[in-house]
Amino acid sequence: MADGEMFDKSVLDFQSYEDYLDQQVTNEDLYYLEDPDNARQIVELGYKGKDFMSREEFEAARKAASEGPLKRKKSLEAVCSVGKRFDDNPFLYALAKREELVRNGKLSTIIFIRDVVKGHEVSGFIDYGHRLKTEDFEDYFNRKKKLVPKRSDLSYYNWKTHTLYYNNSSTFQVLADNEMGLLFKHKRDRKTINVDPKAPTPGDNSNRTVLQTDDYTQVTIYDHVTRRKN
Structure with a gap:
């Protein structure tokens, strides 16, 4: 897309x-x-x-x-997570903690999700900021919907049909064909985020958080702080 x-x-x-x-x-x-x-x-x-x-x-x-x-x-x-508690849900707690920072541009976040959707195992990298701009997250924070990868996200892979999609977002450029594996380049500061779990760090001004949650097969969050030039 x-x-x-x-x-x-x-x-x-x-x-x-x-x-x-x-x-x-x-x-x-x-x-x-x-x-x-x-x-x-x-x-x-x-x-x-x-x-x-x-x-x-x-x-x-x-x-x-x-x-x-x-x-x-x-x-x-609107900041949808305000006033809500997610002590029993590590994933929603992580999203809520980042929501306002991502909305105001102080933080850029990529979410890797692997899970079973309608009987198909799928995985993908999601630009959290892009989703916040294009979807109403009220239903997610109210637990009426579950956040899962879409074909319009940074990447999407269906392990049953072997269908693969890559899409740039307003914040990230996908670098899929390189010897270092899949990278995402931040369009503002040009820094790259390496999502290889074996890499020591994701890159400059970036960090990786692996979440333990019963709601998904696998979740990893990559946060990137943009260093603005004065």
């Missing part, structure tokens, strides 16, 4: 997620699979490797587009 606005008014042109999937199904798909439902399922599971929204992304995009830009902007700028 290319960089840019995640929510698009065009999603309102579709009456349902099934209608959206139908736009990805070709006549050749219908010829071989015969059943339209089977064709939609192949698309939704990512076996075709196409860049499209998941059901959750589609519903979120429709909701955001229908609410309008002013209401969406207000909800996205």
